[in-house]
Amino acid sequence: MAFTLYDAFVPTVRQLLDAVPGVISKAEQHVADSGCSDAELIEARLADDMWALPWHIRSCWVHSGYALDQLTGTEFTPDFTRIPESWDSMRAMIAEASEQLAAATPEQVNDIANREIDFVLGGETRFTLPGERFLLGFNLPNFQFHATTFYDILRMKGVPLSKRDYMGNPAGPMFRQR
Template identity: 40%
Template sequence: MSFSLYAATVPTYRQILGALAGVLDKAEAFCTEQGIDPAELVGARLIDDMLPLAFQVKQAAVHSLGAIAGAKQGQFSPSRDALPDSFADLKAVVAEAQAGLESLSPAEVGALEGRDVTFIAGDFRLEFVAEEFLMTFSLPNFYFHTVTAYDILRAKGVPIGKRDFVGQLRLKQG
């Protein structure tokens, strides 16, 4: 049985982004219940030299839907766009990535196999083929940023657990 590039990436991106959306809902509710300014959590960091929650959520979108777009274009660079600054904006970033991923077909993602993709950050360049870019660069970065977002919120007291991070499992059908 073969395992497609689509199956290895898109459903996982969708699962974890769905979980991230739920975690953001819980974080926003936590702010309301505890009387915390939402900006405090949106700008929260796990540790001083790490970037804030807003960056982590944005990068989850960048390393999912944005990575697929980069593979299509043959080039991927870090996003320099402004960070979301509210829970509404964070949730919109996640929703946009989810919607874009839902629109992708297995054939569309499968057609990326073997295509050249260059990661460019200033003068730094890394050359990949699409499947290695997605599996060895994008997917690990996606998980790093989603787990860091989760960890920031957990460290700030948001009542979330492992099930919240994992989200909706894809169980055997039939």
């Protein structure tokens, strides 16, 4: 059985994306139960030189659904303009990414594999990679880093989360958990 670029990228990202709304709900419940404010969580960061919580949702969006849209061409330019400012706007951004991934066909994603992709930042090409390496060696690790950091910030702030909250349904979005 052949393992495609679509198989390697889309189901894994969808699994983790589909878990994020539950993590957000637990964060909101923690605010209600603990007396901390939404701002205390939303403005939290792991270290002073790291981005605050909403940036990690933005980065999950950038390195998943947005990436697939960008990679229909030959350039990837991250979007730094859309930063969610509330739990609902975080959910909306994750929902948009999930919808983009759900709409992606294996043919569309696999077509990216051999295309040369330029990473453009500030109008300047920083590096070029084959599409397969761009998705698996750049976007996927970035996505996983930011999904993990989002989870870690909330855990650090006392939100009662487990590994299962982070992982979601390992069978994937098409299968129901028992």
